[in-house]
Amino acid sequence: MDDRADGGSDGGPEGAVRAWRRQADAAVLLDGFHALKHAVRFGADVPVALAVDRAAVLALAADLAPDVVADLDKLLVEVEQDVLRALVPRLHPTGVAALAGRPARADHLAALRREGRTTPVVVLDNPRNLGNAGAVIRLAAGYGAAGVVTTGSLDPWHPTVVRGGAGLHFATAVERLGADELPRGPLYALGPEGADIRGLKLPDDALLAFGSERNGLSAELRARADQLVSLPMRPQVSSYNLATSVGMTLFHWSAHSTNAP
Known part of the structure; x- marks a missing residue:
């Protein structure tokens, strides 16, 4: 992706739209x-970035993320709102969108399978909700997790997932794998009948597996679990939101690990 759309090399706004x-x-x-801020901050290849109001986006960056202002100043090309709206499924309120190259799968697999891994991998077993998957990736990046693996049919790089993750896919390793392809490490599976997490210390190289809110963990992952773990919950409350469960579990890990941020 080398069609840089900085307003000059490919014909200004028209060239940027063609590149898109x-x-x-x-x-x-x-x-x-x-999403654009985090992608730039964590080294994504961004060949084209469009904004309805370029000056407003740069002002927002100066206020919230001054470290990326120079990069955004080079990248952003201003286009009419109707033009940008026609290119994206749903125009974001900030009026900016960009394209990025997806990180190499081999690099992500190497990070997930690295010997001596010092932070957990979050495993989402057949997730169904795109927004929840994105929120989990955002949490995992914030806690410094080694990555997020999904099983099943959901594409963890779907635009809605990336939107929910605020572009933090580029801050961790995100891949879809079969249940038989998971990285090494002790598998801690979250379920209501498991041992109370408050009595456990989660190892740094753990796989932390979460089922969908509707169906829970698959029989395959449950059978492979080294430990079933439960989160504290008031009786008669059915379940936590998936992202909430992941956040609680990662917080518990971080409270007992010297490798947490």
């Missing part, structure tokens, strides 16, 4: 200011 259309099918959609 050429690359959109193979690229990751960065929907909104925060």
Whole structure:
């Protein structure tokens, strides 16, 4: 992706839109200011970035993320609102969108499978809700987790997932794998009948597995678990939101680990 759209090399706004259309099918959609900010901050390859009001986006960056202002100043090309609206499924309120190259799968797999891994991998077993998956990736990046693995049919790089993750896919390793392809490490599976997490110390190289809110963990992952773990919950409350469960579990790990941020 080398069709840089900085307003000059490819014909200004018209050239930037042409570059977008050429690359959109193979690229990751960065929907909104925060997704673009995090992608730039964590080293993503961003060949084209469009904004309805370029000056407003740069002002927002100066206020919230001054470390990326120079990069955004080089990247952003201003286009009409109707033009940008036609290129994205749902225009973000910040009026900015960009395309990024997806990180190499081999690099992510190497990070997930690295010997002596010092932070957990979050495993989402057949997740169904795109927004929840994005929120989990955002949490995992914030806690410094080694990565997020999904099983099943959901694409963890779907635009809605990336939007929910605020572009923090680029801050950790995110991949879809079969249940038989999971990285090494002791598997801690979250379920209501497990041991209370407050009595456990989660190892740094753990796989932390969470089922969907509707169906829970698959029989395959449950059978492979080294430990079933439960979160404290008031009786007669059915379940926590998936992202809430992941956040509680990662917080518990972080409270007992010297490798947490």
